Amino acid sequence: TVGWGLIGASTIAREWVIDAIRAADGKILSVMSSHFERARKYAAENGIENSTTDLNDLLSNADIDAVYISTTNELHRDQAVAAARAGKHILCEKPLAMSVQDAKAMADAAASAGVVLATNHHLRNSAAHTAIREAVAAGKIGRPLSARVFHAGYLPMHLHGWRLDNPSAGGGAILDLTVHDVDALRYVLGRNPTEVVAFAQSGGMTREGLEDAVMGVIRFEDGVIAQFHDGFTTKFVETGLEVHGTEGSLVGRNVMTQRPVGTVVLRTADGDKNLPVDGSNIYEGVVRTFHAAMNEGSPSATAEDGIWSLATALAVKRAVATGAAVKVETGL
Numbered sequence: 001t002v003g004w005g006l007i008g009a010s011t012i013a014r015e016w017v018i019d020a021i022r023a024a025d026g027k028i029l030s031v032m033s034s035h036f037e038r039a040r041k042y043a044a045e046n047g048i049e050n051s052t053t054d055l056n057d058l059l060s061n062a063d064i065d066a067v068y069i070s071t072t073n074e075l076h077r078d079q080a081v082a083a084a085r086a087g088k089h090i091l092c093e094k095p096l097a098m099s100v101q102d103a104k105a106m107a108d109a110a111a112s113a114g115v116v117l118a119t120n121h122h123l124r125n126s127a128a129h130t131a132i133r134e135a136v137a138a139g140k141i142g143r144p145l146s147a148r149v150f151h152a153g154y155l156p157m158h159l160h161g162w163r164l165d166n167p168s169a170g171g172g173a174i175l176d177l178t179v180h181d182v183d184a185l186r187y188v189l190g191r192n193p194t195e196v197v198a199f200a201q202s203g204g205m206t207r208e209g210l211e212d213a214v215m216g217v218i219r220f221e222d223g224v225i226a227q228f229h230d231g232f233t234t235k236f237v238e239t240g241l242e243v244h245g246t247e248g249s250l251v252g253r254n255v256m257t258q259r260p261v262g263t264v265v266l267r268t269a270d271g272d273k274n275l276p277v278d279g280s281n282i283y284e285g286v287v288r289t290f291h292a293a294m295n296e297g298s299p300s301a302t303a304e305d306g307i308w309s310l311a312t313a314l315a316v317k318r319a320v321a322t323g324a325a326v327k328v329e330t331g332l
């Protein structure tokens with residue numbers, strides 16, 4: 001059994017990751033929060049033995065093999081570096097950090113400590129995304145030319161907090177959602193992004209100067225272009241992911257989600273074919289591949305994947321701020 005410590009008394013852990021760890025035979029031994037009472041209550045409500053406000057207390061527990069970091073984004077770097085130095089494997093939420101430099105410091109700390117650092121780009125464990133990736137790789141749509149990601153929705157009321165009013169915590173739609181689009185596109189296309197253009201909007205939900213919606217285009221290797229729409233403000237629409245090639249299209253509907261739902265159609269001159277997608281829990285897949293990577297191999301999304309998605313999202317932010325096309329620079 002893998003012993004886990006939670007860094008951050010978060011909603012994502014409560015709604016998804018605690019159950020996923022347990023379903024993958026992990027045991028959660030402690031939770032850390034910055035507030036004593038919240039830590040205690042969170043532990044009690046979620047059946048966790050110990051709670052603490054002291055990171056070193058959690059990291060010095062020898063039974064903890066791995067930590068899950070799901071605090072707000074400005075805290076990830078220092079917590080991940082401390083966890084790596086304490087010899088703990090790390091599953092870290094996206095965006096990995098607030099700057100590429102910080103994300104690299106995390107990757108370096110993990111590499112020198114010989115621990116796994118994974119990014120929670122959960123969609124790599126979505127059966128729908130894997131079906132699209134495999135169809136592209138098998139040449140089912142010929143040469144890929146373009147892609148479209150629809151990832152605008154309505155931010156649930158209980159998450160109306162730092163995402164809407166705190167730029168220094170990594171608020172805004174770009175660091176929240178565009179990072180997932182970039183990773184999903186890299187996964188299905190098997191290509192890296194090279195440059196971006198984008199426009200953003202403050203449509204009434206976010207504080208002035210912070211975007212609650214963004215649209216843009218990312219150019220990938222081999223000249224593939226991908227359009228994305230992310231936002232917190234659209235109440236009445238479903239998500240989607242499409243890849244279009246010289247011989248066909250892959251049309252994923254309702255697939256940019258946390259739940260294992262949605263459909264994928266392969267459309268060619270032979271007609272429409274529904275690709276099989278099973279309903280296995282996406283976050284459980286993340287934890288199972290993470291557990292395996294603690295022994296050998298890689299987690300489904302690595303630190304490098306997190307650096308790519310962050311660097312591209314930051315390029316989108318710069319494109320929005322300057323109105324110019326911006327090259328994606330990872331330094332990898």
Ligand code: NDP
Nearest residue numbers: 008009010011012033034035070071072073093094095120
């Ligand atoms: P939350 O706002 O729920 O939690 C973030 C932090 O806010 C917590 O660590 C906690 O601090 C503090 N907090 C939580 N509840 C309260 C409260 N009632 N009052 C005061 N402070 C509170 O954020 P999310 O769970 O939505 O996101 C956390 C991280 O996970 C982010 O990095 C985000 O980008 C990522 N995320 C990833 C998803 C994915 O599918 N991969 C989905 C959703 C989020 P403390 O720990 O100090 O108690």
